[in-house]
Amino acid sequence: MQLVVGRIGRAHGIKGEVTVEVRTDEPELRLAPGAVLATDPAAVGPLTIETGRVHSGRLLLRFEGVRDRNAAEALRNTLLIADVDPQELPGEPDEYYDHQLMDLDVVLADGTEIGRITEISHMPSQDLFIVERPDGSEVMIPFVGDIVSEIDLVKQRAVITPPPGLIDDSEAEIASSRDEN
Template identity: 80%
Template sequence: MELVVARIGRAHGIKGEVTVEVRTDEPEVRLAPGAVLATDPPGTGPLTIETGRVHSGRLLLRFSGVADRSAAEALRNTLLIAEVDPQETPEDPEEYYDHQLIDLDVVTRDGTEVGRITEISHLPYQDLLVVARPGGGEVLIPFVHEIVPEIDLAEQRAVIDPPPGLLEEPPGVDGADGADGAEDGRR
């Protein structure tokens, strides 16, 4: 199974280093020196990580064969893809890989259908489950134990205990309440 583990950003310096936007919970494993990663678009890879370091809170990587700023800049916006065994699981039983969560049915504790997980959004302070609603639209669910107390991979479902208001449609979604600013003259 292939997983996107990072996106290459700007070139850093003149010796071929690039910044990367990390998209994996295990950068020390997936983005370690010696790792060989496929790319999207495919014509730019595979790329082998030569060195990695953190500078000012950003991960910088240098790839074999990328020796200068011009070559590094040519890789900008390239996605880095790791080959992962689909049976592989994190060491901590309370952690999950994104591919294990995608397509799980989401239900409340009382069995009410909420939708299906389509994406995991990794934010700096917490992860969010992006859940497609059966009637259209989506809801963002904080992926914390208090709200998502149970993940059942065998049953292919996530059980949630949503706080009040989490599953309600925000005001103005249908435009019926004047939330577009038309009533008070704002546009």
């Protein structure tokens, strides 16, 4: 399985380094020297990481064969893609790869169907599940412990306890009336 782990930004300096927008929780594993990454557009790669360092809070990488600013700038906006074993799990028990969460059924604690996860949006403050409802509408569910109470990969479902108004007013009223009983 292929996962996007970064996006190349602007050139840094004159020796071929580039800034990288990290899109993985495991940059030390996915973006380490020696890693060979596929690219989008594919014609640019594959790229082999020669060196990496953090400078002023930004990841800087240099790729084999990229020796000057012009060559580095030509890589701008290229996506970096790592091959990952689909059975591989993140290091922490409450962490998940996007591909594990995609297409999970989203249900309330009582089993009421809300919809299916069609996208995961990575925002600066938190991740969001984009959930397609049975009627075709979409709802955004913050992926935080107070709302997503359980991820069950075996049953292929995410159990949520939404606050009033998150799903829609009628379901929020039903959920709050259940809490009162």
